[in-house]
Amino acid sequence: MQGKHLQGYAFLSPFLVLISIFYIAPAILTIVMSFSNLDGSFLWEFVGFENYGKIFKDPNTLLILRNTILYIFISMFIIVVLDLFIATLTTYFIKSDGWASFFKSIIMIPMITPSVVYSVLWIWYLDASDAGFINSVLRFFNKDFSSINWIAQYPFQVIILAQVVVSLAYGAIIFSSAIRSIPENQFKAAHVDGASEWEIVKTIIIPNIRPHIKFIIMWETLGLMTNYLNILLITNGGPLNRTEVWALSAYHKAFIDQQYGYGAAISVLLILVVFMIMLLWLFASRTRKESEE
């Protein structure tokens, strides 16, 4: 019996070692750090809740919070709606596998594009000068058109757009598989009953994939909360914090201002929120599983 236990641990050891040192330890360390004023000098000194107090006193905090919440909700909403749209079109209306695969592949391209390249794409697309693509196109239609610095003037819209385009593929494919596994009979029955396409979407497709929708909502929300990469690369939180979101501010404070302790505190607050959402989700899916059994 003991031998069997050892065998298990032997298989797991590389996994456990790596996770403990580079994942779990930093997680705990982040919390510890948040109670210190660790900075570029790398001198530890515990200051209790001072960092958290600083967060509340910072005048930018409210703006950052507002940005974060708006960004998350608007993006998440658009992503889910578009994902359903794409999935329904490519799985239900388009019966041909060839076309469906084609469109899904195209949708995936932004997702597999490395972020450093993807961000340049948008910067180029929206370049402020006359040579910028959108500006050129618009001037083509209206000779008096004066070039707009899109990223500086509409930064919020730009980051939402950029993030949405990249995020579409994941949900679209998951919804697509889900729609594919809806029993054909339900559709047949609805057609016989004379339901319109919109009704079919509303009463068959959506109810059947409700668990998947919930999953994507949760997954995308978590991602939007914590993934600041595209924002960093396109607007870097600017101009003037107009697109600074919570996760990005933690990064800035830590790696640009070298205030590691303060950055850790900002991270911890975010981690708490994320944790709550995850626990809610685990709880919800466990009770759902139990009721299904």
Add this chain to the structure above:
Amino acid sequence: MIEINNLRKVFDRNVVALEKFNLKIEDGQFIALLGPSGCGKSTTLNCLAGLLDPTEGTILFDGKDVTKAAPKDRNIGMVFQSYALYPHLTVLDNIAFPLKQKGVPKHVRYTKARDVANKLQIHHLLDRKPAQLSGGQQQRVALCRAIVKEPKILLLDEPMSNLDARLKIEIREVIKSIQQDLGVTAILVTHDQEEAMALADKIAILDGGEIQQYNTPDMLYECPNNLFVANFMGNPPMNFMHATMLDRTRFSLGGTSLECVMKLDSDLTGKQVKLGIRSHLMSFVFEKDEAHPLSMQVRIVENLGKDLLVYGTVGNDSLRVSYPDKSRFAELAALAKQKGTVYLGLGSRYNVFEMPGGRNCVLF
């Protein structure tokens, strides 16, 4: 010879699957482990195979203790309920697999595999993959794989439960002839008593992890140890009637006092019993007479082709009685419609089960 001594298996959360399990199996015999779901038959088989470790007890193969031995060291072949063929290998490679593990060179093991495939008439399927075969064909491949290494013991875990009725009979014949040809000791796990009776030399009936009776099919049929065995064996199932023993030779049934023609091993005066009688060992007549004193209300009549089966009730007990004269079918059907009565005789051979407990008290 296989010896299972005091086998006990407890699973997580104190689920006792086997308790004080003892069994001796002679070489070359075909044994069936028979019983309903959860009776412990698969558990026993898995312990024999080495796929499960018993909590207590020992297993001996020809006197050697194999209780802790790995499956590969036990010289066994096994056929699983799901066949468990390796999907990425061809049929030929599937069959030859056990020989490959023994280090048998390629041409030798392929030759042996082909021989075995020939024997089971699947030689034309050797290049296919399992997914391209029907259920019955997969079954045969599984059998080939199990016997190709000429094991001493062949274990069969409900191999026919996924087949339709006709295939079942076909495969039954194949298994029986293979076992006889090779002379392997075969142990079959099944819940189908017909299958067990057709194939096995001896049957061990299990319930709740304990052996109820271990004997030839005939003995199980004619002389069941208890109510459970009696109820399990035979189709249609045995008839049971509630009665009370008045003294050593008489009992009261359905308001009538009747003589007990079977010799009992103990005094059950005043106790409740159940009489168990086979459908074809009872008879009825249309007019009451001395040999047929019990009145039975007729409910349904079935024409089985070779005889009739009459369903009726005596008091609170439901019975099925065979009736050989098919010409009286219409008469009986009319009687059934009116819920009419016929008169039942208990015959000269039945079982008396002590209640509660269900032990058979008849001295055969």
Add this chain to the structure above:
Amino acid sequence: MAYQNLTHSERKKQNIAIAVMFVFIMPIVFMFIIFFSLAFIKDGSLTLENFSFVWGEMKLRDQTTIKSMLPALKNSMIFTFGVTSSEVVISMLAGYALSRLRFFGRKTIQTSLLVLRMFPTLLLLIAVLYVLMALHIVNTLKGVVLVALAFRLPGSTFIIKNFFDAIPRDIENSTLVDGCTRFSGFRQVIIYLVKPGIVSIAVFSFLSAWSNFILFNTLLFGNKTPVVATYIRALTRNEQMIAPYSVIAAMGIVYMIPVIIFFVITQKQLMEGNIGGGKGTA
């Protein structure tokens, strides 16, 4: 579904849907095509001169010189190979153990897998930096490999574990009866049954490792170990493009060639919703 088998109204709806989808994806497609076609144009004519950074130094119009991409390419390849191969092996071992072996604490680790794979790893970089410093491997490629692995392993292990769970007990038992040890049975049979899972993990690991930027950005300083991501980023600070778009487009193409190749090869797997791996950004 074959076109001929559709009813008339279904065909019409399909065609409308196809048209709608085309309109939908057009802006994205144009963006990509036009941008990347810039790579082949210099001074108004078709050329490959924009690609000269690949094999040596490159002089730009304004007299600045760009270093060759080769060292960065080399580092990216080493990094990606290291991460992907280790990730596949380690997650397979861990996934198998969690699925099939019995040991103390198994349930706990299984549950924590769920948490770990959804946890926002990017927020831990501050502390990760500290850990790397404490272990004296900060500012090394090796360090970043270990971190990348740690962040990705819960997700990969979860996927592979599910694949192992799906293997019928009987098949494993069959290998044991047929004469295999656990290991030889694993090698000869089980691995083939989880092959789709392995492919899936390998693909997503590759994509993530090859594209990774943030880890290198925060955990490496100076220019000692450039990778393609940091190399390109150095030339494309938000409002200040150091190199003209045509050159950057060329770099983008070079960067994405392996990605496109992988993508094309593994089309089927990605499409079947095995997308659970997620590219992530870690």
